[in-house]
Amino acid sequence: MEYFLTEQQKTIKGLARRIAEEKILPVRAELDETEEFPWAVIKDLADSDMFRVFIPEEYEGLGGGCFELCLVIEELSRVCSGIAVSYAASALGCFTLLEYGTEAQKQKYLPHIASGRRLTAFALTEPTAGSDASAIKTTAERVDGGYVLNGTKQFITNGGEAEIYTVIALTDKTRGARGASTFLVEKDTPGFSFGKKERKMGIRASSTRELIFRNCLVPDENMIGKQGMGFIMTMKLLDRSRPGIGAQAVGLAQGALEAAVDYSRQRIQFGHPLISLPVVQDILADMATRVEAARALVYAAARTVDSGAKNFTEESAMAKVFASDTAMKVTTDAVQICGGAGYMKDYPVEKMMRDAKITQIYEGSNQVLRNAIAIELRKRKARRE
Numbered sequence: 001m002e003y004f005l006t007e008q009q010k011t012i013k014g015l016a017r018r019i020a021e022e023k024i025l026p027v028r029a030e031l032d033e034t035e036e037f038p039w040a041v042i043k044d045l046a047d048s049d050m051f052r053v054f055i056p057e058e059y060e061g062l063g064g065g066c067f068e069l070c071l072v073i074e075e076l077s078r079v080c081s082g083i084a085v086s087y088a089a090s091a092l093g094c095f096t097l098l099e100y101g102t103e104a105q106k107q108k109y110l111p112h113i114a115s116g117r118r119l120t121a122f123a124l125t126e127p128t129a130g131s132d133a134s135a136i137k138t139t140a141e142r143v144d145g146g147y148v149l150n151g152t153k154q155f156i157t158n159g160g161e162a163e164i165y166t167v168i169a170l171t172d173k174t175r176g177a178r179g180a181s182t183f184l185v186e187k188d189t190p191g192f193s194f195g196k197k198e199r200k201m202g203i204r205a206s207s208t209r210e211l212i213f214r215n216c217l218v219p220d221e222n223m224i225g226k227q228g229m230g231f232i233m234t235m236k237l238l239d240r241s242r243p244g245i246g247a248q249a250v251g252l253a254q255g256a257l258e259a260a261v262d263y264s265r266q267r268i269q270f271g272h273p274l275i276s277l278p279v280v281q282d283i284l285a286d287m288a289t290r291v292e293a294a295r296a297l298v299y300a301a302a303r304t305v306d307s308g309a310k311n312f313t314e315e316s317a318m319a320k321v322f323a324s325d326t327a328m329k330v331t332t333d334a335v336q337i338c339g340g341a342g343y344m345k346d347y348p349v350e351k352m353m354r355d356a357k358i359t360q361i362y363e364g365s366n367q368v369l370r371n372a373i374a375i376e377l378r379k380r381k382a383r384r385e
């Protein structure tokens, strides 16, 4: 399928593919086994300017948008989505700053993020607030010169590894989600520490940790946007970032498809390669069609985000839901085609199937996002009436 990429987009995509093939492929199985954070690869990505892709030129970035970010995430995920998500989380962690930060905040943080020297993370989820993000309990109490944060965040990607955290906390407990605000918290701030590192089914090269705030004083100048706007900014941020999860899913599915085609070409049963069996051809054809449909939807959603459109909740949710369901289906089919070998850790599809599951869960589970799509449809119907 032709997606009419510009020369710059082709270069970014090609570079990301090269890093994935040359730097990630040789270490992906080991990092999956050891659950070690991929610092060496992060450095390679930084040296190749990959963290500049999603930062505007005035802050030492390359001026790309959601679409360019998706191209990188897709290529990295084709080889290892655990490493891809460590990269992508740094974009998620700075989107609110990019969109709503003051000039001083942007000047202070974005050039470091663009250089890849300082990773970021985004912290919304808490033990009692997952799908129902409005149930957060972390508080930010106003004091002279700043806010004192108290509470615990759970399942935070890049937790412990990132230097800069975008944290959502209640500045007014009585107003629920309308009382939430957004803060930038630096790693070495007194009162900020890390809990356990989670042991996961998939994306095991990524780090997922608890963040603990105990009387953590954050200066006034680290609040992003207006007090009380934290929840609204977060919902908009997630609309912007969900095509990235779609891209992660597309890359994963593409990697699994390629592995299944390779295996079915060389595996001989009943005197013929598996790929000569019509039933295997049917499965491969469906896999390839689904991957391409998911890619088209993710690219369209990412381009909508970059178009300056005001509302893209529906497009972005559709892209994430469809691509992640595709990744789960295609990676499962890839294991099936590879048979017993596919179930073994010596073959990459076993890891890909484990890695795919999370794409249906995080940044809004697919059930919750289907609700969101239905709400948009109802609004549209109401407007027609």
Ligand SMILES: Cc1cc2nc3c(=O)[nH]c(=O)nc-3n(C[C@H](O)[C@H](O)[C@H](O)COP(=O)(O)OP(=O)(O)OC[C@H]3O[C@@H](n4cnc5c(N)ncnc54)[C@H](O)[C@@H]3O)c2cc1C
Pocket (backbone or CB within 6 Å): 089, 121, 122, 123, 124, 125, 129, 130, 131, 132, 154, 155, 156, 157, 158, 200, 208, 358, 361, 362, 363, 364, 365, 366, 367, 368, 371
């Ligand atoms: C590896 C990993 C990395 C993560 N990274 C981050 C991060 O960087 N930052 C961050 O803030 N969070 C992060 N999260 C949190 C993630 O976004 C949440 O796990 C997710 O939103 C789901 O919340 P939950 O796990 O509490 O599930 P729950 O909300 O408890 O949901 C459990 C099940 O119930 C279903 N359900 C819940 N409510 C409804 C409803 N209204 N309608 C239909 N079905 C419903 C869900 O679909 C799901 O299947 C991460 C999670 C994981 C596992």
